[in-house]
Amino acid sequence: MPRTGVGRDWRVGLRRGAVERRRIRAGPEAGAPRKRQTRSLLEKRALLGSAFIRVHLRLPVLALPMKPIEVLYTPADFEALARRDLSATTCVVFDVLRATSSMVTALAAGADSIRPLATIAEALAARAADPAVLLAGERDGLRIGAALTGGVEFDFGNSPREFTPARVAGRRLVMTTTNGTRALRACAGAAEVFVSGFLNLAATAAALQARPPAELVLVGSGTFEEAAWEDTLGAGALLDLLVPDGDAGRFTDGALLAWHAYRAHRDDLAAALGLGRNGRRLLARPELAADVAACAARDAVSRAARMGGDGLVRLSG
Numbered sequence: 001m002p003r004t005g006v007g008r009d010w011r012v013g014l015r016r017g018a019v020e021r022r023r024i025r026a027g028p029e030a031g032a033p034r035k036r037q038t039r040s041l042l043e044k045r046a047l048l049g050s051a052f053i054r055v056h057l058r059l060p061v062l063a064l065p066m067k068p069i070e071v072l073y074t075p076a077d078f079e080a081l082a083r084r085d086l087s088a089t090t091c092v093v094f095d096v097l098r099a100t101s102s103m104v105t106a107l108a109a110g111a112d113s114i115r116p117l118a119t120i121a122e123a124l125a126a127r128a129a130d131p132a133v134l135l136a137g138e139r140d141g142l143r144i145g146a147a148l149t150g151g152v153e154f155d156f157g158n159s160p161r162e163f164t165p166a167r168v169a170g171r172r173l174v175m176t177t178t179n180g181t182r183a184l185r186a187c188a189g190a191a192e193v194f195v196s197g198f199l200n201l202a203a204t205a206a207a208l209q210a211r212p213p214a215e216l217v218l219v220g221s222g223t224f225e226e227a228a229w230e231d232t233l234g235a236g237a238l239l240d241l242l243v244p245d246g247d248a249g250r251f252t253d254g255a256l257l258a259w260h261a262y263r264a265h266r267d268d269l270a271a272a273l274g275l276g277r278n279g280r281r282l283l284a285r286p287e288l289a290a291d292v293a294a295c296a297a298r299d300a301v302s303r304a305a306r307m308g309g310d311g312l313v314r315l316s317g
Contacts, residue, residue: 099180
């Protein structure tokens, strides 16, 4: 898709936006008597918002012809992606509690790359092929131990607080989790795949705004085989950055649900994350309770994370 609105000189766009906003504030006939300026305050605000989106977010005019943005909620939803043509689709995967948050944290701490894999057997095979890789992952929220692997203890669980620079800088990781890595693998056929959460939300939005996709699917990893409340909030928060006026015509109904959920809880994300099944489970375990606040740290990481065609997740931008 051609990138309209990103000219050689971005200052020209800013000046044009400023002129448009002054014209809107002045009304349709700036030189006419006040009684002839009939445009309502709401109309002016809507037009001002449109000007802001076109100029400052650098999206194509009205972000068209991009299809309505989708949000997927469950493993059944993301597993169905295998039957779709994703060649023009960008996927953004959320596993806020905790896989995508842990990946972003590890990469920000200096990890070279992360290979998400669906099963423990695949992770063990990757270690056998390259003994230098570090193993990370969980089943039922707990670090994978020898009882599940036939004797191999994983180096990390799935807590973002484990991935410190001292432990991961310059290292390659292999990760398998109950849902998050499965969701990433399900998106492997997409044109682009982003790994996101609240930790790098603004960076993810900026990357999407720089190259508006023809089709955008936000993928919640879910909890076991159900939807996950925290992924719904994460998807809604990204929608709020991309479509700040909440234009329902830009959303599928599933996306509209996520946007409204986030808007209702945006003032206290840590508390909101604690409402869902995963959040309650983590808060009930003293050794994991701090993960909820860690995963709610909005924009602690200033770079987007992408899964490349080689299946590796790295920071970009």
